[in-house]
Amino acid sequence: MGQVSQNFIGFLMAFTRAQGLSGTTNGMAQRAKEKSGVGAFLGRAATTNIWRSKISWRIALSAFLTILVIQSAILIASFKEQEAMLLDEVKGIGRSILSPAIGEVSDMLQSPITQEQAARINGSTIIDGFTVYSADLTFLGSYGEPVSMVMLDMASLDKSYRSVDGNSYEVVYTSTDLRRPYVVVAKLSSTNVVPALLSFVNKSLAIMFLLSAFVTAVLMISLSKWLLEPILFMRDNLLAASENPENPDIKPSPFDINDEVGGAISMAQSLIQQNADNIRQIKSAAEDKIHKLAYYDQLTGLPNRIQFLQKLTDLARTANDDDTRSPKRFAVIALDLDHFKDINDSMGHNIGDAILRGVGKRLRAALPESAVVARSGEDEFAITMPLSTDINTARDIAEKVVSVIKSEPFKVFNESFQVRASVGVSTFPDDGMDPDQVLKNADIALNRAKEEGRDTIKEYSEDFDRAVQLRFQLLRDLRDALEAKELMLYFQPQFDLNNGRIIGAEGLLRWFKKDDSKQGGQFISPAEFVPIAEQSGLIVPIGEWVLEYACIQAAKWQEAGHNIRVAVNVSGAQFYQSDIVASVARCLKETGLKPHNLELEVTESVFMDDINHTIETLQKLHALGVELAIDDFGTGYSSLSYLRQFPIDRLKIDQSFIRNALNNSDDAAIARTIVNLGHSLNLQVIAEGVETKEHEQFLLAQKCDEVQGFRYSKPIPVDDFVKFIKSYKGSLSVFDK
Numbered sequence: 099m100g101q102v103s104q105n106f107i108g109f110l111m112a113f114t115r116a117q118g119l120s121g122t123t124n125g126m127a128q129r130a131k132e133k134s135g136v137g138a139f140l141g142r143a144a145t146t147n148i149w150r151s152k153i154s155w156r157i158a159l160s161a162f163l164t165i166l167v168i169q170s171a172i173l174i175a176s177f178k179e180q181e182a183m184l185l186d187e188v189k190g191i192g193r194s195i196l197s198p199a200i201g202e203v204s205d206m207l208q209s210p211i212t213q214e215q216a217a218r219i220n221g222s223t224i225i226d227g228f229t230v231y232s233a234d235l236t237f238l239g240s241y242g243e244p245v246s247m248v249m250l251d252m253a254s255l256d257k258s259y260r261s262v263d264g265n266s267y268e269v270v271y272t273s274t275d276l277r278r279p280y281v282v283v284a285k286l287s288s289t290n291v292v293p294a295l296l297s298f299v300n301k302s303l304a305i306m307f308l309l310s311a312f313v314t315a316v317l318m319i320s321l322s323k324w325l326l327e328p329i330l331f332m333r334d335n336l337l338a339a340s341e342n343p344e345n346p347d348i349k350p351s352p353f354d355i356n357d358e359v360g361g362a363i364s365m366a367q368s369l370i371q372q373n374a375d376n377i378r379q380i381k382s383a384a385e386d387k388i389h390k391l392a393y394y395d396q397l398t399g400l401p402n403r404i405q406f407l408q409k410l411t412d413l414a415r416t417a418n419d420d421d422t423r424s425p426k427r428f429a430v431i432a433l434d435l436d437h438f439k440d441i442n443d444s445m446g447h448n449i450g451d452a453i454l455r456g457v458g459k460r461l462r463a464a465l466p467e468s469a470v471v472a473r474s475g476e477d478e479f480a481i482t483m484p485l486s487t488d489i490n491t492a493r494d495i496a497e498k499v500v501s502v503i504k505s506e507p508f509k510v511f512n513e514s515f516q517v518r519a520s521v522g523v524s525t526f527p528d529d530g531m532d533p534d535q536v537l538k539n540a541d542i543a544l545n546r547a548k549e550e551g552r553d554t555i556k557e558y559s560e561d562f563d564r565a566v567q568l569r570f571q572l573l574r575d576l577r578d579a580l581e582a583k584e585l586m587l588y589f590q591p592q593f594d595l596n597n598g599r600i601i602g603a604e605g606l607l608r609w610f611k612k613d614d615s616k617q618g619g620q621f622i623s624p625a626e627f628v629p630i631a632e633q634s635g636l637i638v639p640i641g642e643w644v645l646e647y648a649c650i651q652a653a654k655w656q657e658a659g660h661n662i663r664v665a666v667n668v669s670g671a672q673f674y675q676s677d678i679v680a681s682v683a684r685c686l687k688e689t690g691l692k693p694h695n696l697e698l699e700v701t702e703s704v705f706m707d708d709i710n711h712t713i714e715t716l717q718k719l720h721a722l723g724v725e726l727a728i729d730d731f732g733t734g735y736s737s738l739s740y741l742r743q744f745p746i747d748r749l750k751i752d753q754s755f756i757r758n759a760l761n762n763s764d765d766a767a768i769a770r771t772i773v774n775l776g777h778s779l780n781l782q783v784i785a786e787g788v789e790t791k792e793h794e795q796f797l798l799a800q801k802c803d804e805v806q807g808f809r810y811s812k813p814i815p816v817d818d819f820v821k822f823i824k825s826y827k828g829s830l831s832v833f834d835k
């Protein structure tokens with residue numbers, strides 16, 4: 099091998115090594131690239147994407163076609179030139195044959211060519227025939243195939259003729275061409291010109307095609323390297339960002355940040371990164387917020403019921419493990435502020451909220467770190483605390499809790515509020531192994547405390563469970579009774595105190611609950627089952643039935659000529675869980691009862707639940723024309739300012755005031771005040787629980803308008819009530835004993 103070629107091979111090897119293209123180095127570089135991720139992407143982009151890319155192919159095809167068109171134009175232009183060159187060549191050959199054949203000039207009027215010479219010339223492959231003229235264009239002789247061009251004048255010297263089939267070509271050789279004083283017109287064979295031209299075209303086309311392909315390939319590679327790869331890289335980045343905007347799988351850009359595309363990629367990447375940062379920030383803030391909302395009470399900042407239960411579960415778990423240091427028993431306390439709703443309703447939510455915050459703070463401050471203090475409901479708090487040798491009963495903690503709340507009034511806006519609480523207590527594991535159950539038991543004990551007049555502490559006892567079970571059973575039976583149509587509505591008449599006329603009747607639920615006893619069952623007081631029905635929502639269908647039944651009966655009375663109204667008790671749940679307005683409207687329509695012959699009795703508690711909703715509903719009911727009365731007036735926490743806004747017709751003094759009016763001056767004063775208040779607000783006042791003539795006289799003295807009570811009649815079945823109306827003499831004195 100020569101020195102030069104050895105040097106060349108050495109150079110090649112060095113070059114390929116430097117480029118990372120030779121076997122091993124290439125492999126290593128590739129692996130390194132793949133590790134960084136970039137190589138993997140580029141490798142993928144270069145081998146698959148680029149050649150598959152539609153845009154590449156479009157650009158390549160247009161480049162290819164453009165080059166082809168340009169080159170075709172060039173080819174067409176050079177075609178004529180090439181043909182002329184080939185013909186020139188033929189002419190040159192013809193001259194080289196003719197010129198030596200013309201001998202020395204002897205006789206200018208004689209052809210310088212002998213027949214023998216002419217035969218030799220015409221025998222050549224190029225010349226088929228020719229005509230000889232003298233310099234002044236005198237015809238001297240014609241040889242071989244006849245020539246079609248005739249020299250007439252000097253202008254003819256510049257002409258040439260090509261046959262239509264391209265096989266013959268006639269040219270003029272002037273005396274200058276021949277260097278003799280003759281002019282020869284020769285018919286040359288040009289059959290070779292066309293194949294030569296075709297071969298030229300073919301070669302040109304082949305070169306053109308190769309050139310186009312080469313240029314296209316170069317273009318495509320450059321495009322892909324500098325434009326397509328970056329674009330695909332950016333597209334992959336954007337794709338990654340859209341698939342997972344929070345944690346986009348973005349590779350570092352291998353493209354020069356200083357060129358336009360590289361710059362755009364780097365900008366896009368930082369935007370994607372910024373977007374991801376923002377999303378992460380927003381998400382984590384939202385998660386924090388959700389966590390706070392889900393696990394903390396917003397008002398007091400204390401854990402809520404959910405978190406309380408979780409902590410209870412944690413405590414129960416550690417109590418059950420083998421670690422002797424972890425507390426094995428703990429107290430669970432459920433606390434409810436007494437009459438908090440009244441404070442809230444009468445003083446406003448700001449005061450109520452401030453008191454709740456105050457209670458939370460006091461409890462938290464009074465109890466050790468180990469205690470969990472949570473707000474578990476509107477005015478309910480839950481506390482759990484490990485029991486130790488110092489404090490070893492749950493009741494001790496409950497007493498401490500109560501004393502902390504009662505010790506001194508809460509001061510809000512310079513006003514003092516004495517808050518009391520009912521407390522239910524249970525102990526883990528004594529009252530249940532399941533933390534959920536322990537809390538439920540504390541709640542059951544709390545309900546007991548509330549039922550027993552509030553402001554007390556009740557410790558959970560299994561007996562409570564039985565009471566709860568009984569309530570559940572009663573609820574199930576009540577549901578069955580409703581379905582079996584075993585509920586009844588009794589009617590208790592109402593009278594105008596001034597003229598003694600029957601003006602209406604209150605419909606009161608009666609449930610004769612069947613059992614195996616001798617009597618076949620017993621009446622369950624609505625005072626017992628209505629609250630249970632209210633708690634469970636069952637009062638809604640029951641109330642619907644009552645309304646419908648009362649309207650049907652009253653419509654019959656109306657038809658029989660008794661213009662008396664029927665009063666129906668409506669519970670809060672009916673106001674909030676059903677469309678009472680629609681029900682009333684439907685009943686009136688279906689029964690034909692005049693609206694003023696229907697009265698709805700609602701208690702004050704209904705008014706306070708959602709004041710705006712209540713006012714709106716009452717207004718709609720009033721618009722239907724039905725009468726509205728406030729039942730048990732005086733026992734609730736009515737706000738006089740609201741009273742003016744309610745479209746009511748009647749106040750119904752609670753029976754407790756009437757019962758005690760004669761022996762308790764406070765109750766008598768309250769009854770009197772209610773009558774005056776009603777009259778000053780232009781309302782009718784009815785008294786219920788009128789049992790004696792003395793009660794009646796008292797009410798007469800107070801100018802009460804209407805009465806209802808056992809003195810006149812107990813609630814009675816509808817048939818008895820109809821008889822009662824018919825036989826009634828129209829004077830209250832008939833009830834005097």
Ligand code: C2E
Nearest residue numbers: 606607624625628644667668669787788789806807808809
């Ligand atoms: P209320 O609406 O205040 O009904 C008056 C209660 O006083 C009735 O008790 C009635 O029997 C009783 N009563 C009437 N006059 C006298 C009397 O002179 N002396 C005494 N000691 N009591 C008298 P009842 O029927 O046991 O109803 C108790 C409560 O149950 C009702 O109080 C009402 O709140 C509720 N209730 C009854 N029926 C319905 C109903 O259909 N729907 C709803 N939501 N609640 C009802």
Ligand code: MG
Nearest residue numbers: 604667699729
């Ligand atoms: Mg009533």
Ligand code: MG
Nearest residue numbers: 729730752786
């Ligand atoms: Mg009442």
